[in-house]
Amino acid sequence: MKATVTVMLKDGVLDPQGKAIGHALHGLGFGNVGEVRAGKVIELELAETDPGRARTQAEDMARKLLANTVIESFKVEVA
Amino acid sequence: MKATVTVMLKDGVLDPQGKAIGHALHGLGFGNVGEVRAGKVIELELAETDPGRARTQAEDMARKLLANTVIESFKVEVA
Numbered sequence: 001m002k003a004t005v006t007v008m009l010k011d012g013v014l015d016p017q018g019k020a021i022g023h024a025l026h027g028l029g030f031g032n033v034g035e036v037r038a039g040k041v042i043e044l045e046l047a048e049t050d051p052g053r054a055r056t057q058a059e060d061m062a063r064k065l066l067a068n069t070v071i072e073s074f075k076v077e078v079a
Numbered sequence: 080m081k082a083t084v085t086v087m088l089k090d091g092v093l094d095p096q097g098k099a100i101g102h103a104l105h106g107l108g109f110g111n112v113g114e115v116r117a118g119k120v121i122e123l124e125l126a127e128t129d130p131g132r133a134r135t136q137a138e139d140m141a142r143k144l145l146a147n148t149v150i151e152s153f154k155v156e157v158a
């Protein structure tokens with residue numbers, strides 16, 4: 001199965017990368033852009049056929065490696 | 080409206096970051112992980128109420144700044 005883990009900085013954590021992207025978009029003439037947040041997405045190919053177990057494994061990986069849960073939140077989609 | 084742009088390396092483009100994550104997951108005991116691909120996600124707050132126009136704007140931003148379309152593909156979700 002394929003699991004997709006999306007990792008974003010938590011609300012309230014300063015996001016300099018998102019800010020920089022927002023500034024660059026304004027500079028390119030996209031004046032109607034408000035807040036911009038940048039994050040990571042990790043697509044995992046898992047040798048697991050049960051969606052529930054695949055989700056549990058991906059969440060475990062996110063907690064142990066993919067996300068820094070002090071400042072980042074993550075969500076897992078399984079397909 | 081909120082637009083989410085997901086940028087991934089195109090198939091066939093070497094993804095060292097994904098490879099490194101895969102190795103690290105194996106090292107942590109997640110032996111059933113196959114291919115891993117890493118990408119970026121950018122959440123944009125747009126001062127636009129029409130979903131179609133918001134999508135067109137976000138696609139324009141992706142082509143001009145957020146993605147390098149030589150080696151990356153992107154998809155846009157509007158909510």
